[in-house]
Amino acid sequence: MSAAWKSAGLTYNRYLTIASRVVRRSLKDDKRLAAERRGESDLRFAKWENGKQGEAKSLNQANESGFAQAAQSS
Numbered sequence: 920m921s922a923a924w925k926s927a928g929l930t931y932n933r934y935l936t937i938a939s940r941v942v943r944r945s946l947k948d949d950k951r952l953a954a955e956r957r958g959e960s961d962l963r964f965a966k967w968e969n970g971k972q973g974e975a976k977s978l979n980q981a982n983e984s985g986f987a988q989a990a991q992s993s
Contacts, residue, residue: 936982 924934943954962978 933982933985937986 924931929937943951946954959979963975964978964981965975966973
């Protein structure tokens, strides 16, 4: 039997991101604000092709656009 997140076509990291966002949003306001601040990150990544680095992109923006695309295709 396969894990539900894998059957849904999600990576484990994306599944954890969604699950943590749901938990943070379910908290009361004072705890939610503190948890949301801890969940923020400023990571960047770049795709390498033919030995050259591509454009550096924000991981958070890439995740948000991926979530939007997944929601539209569902």
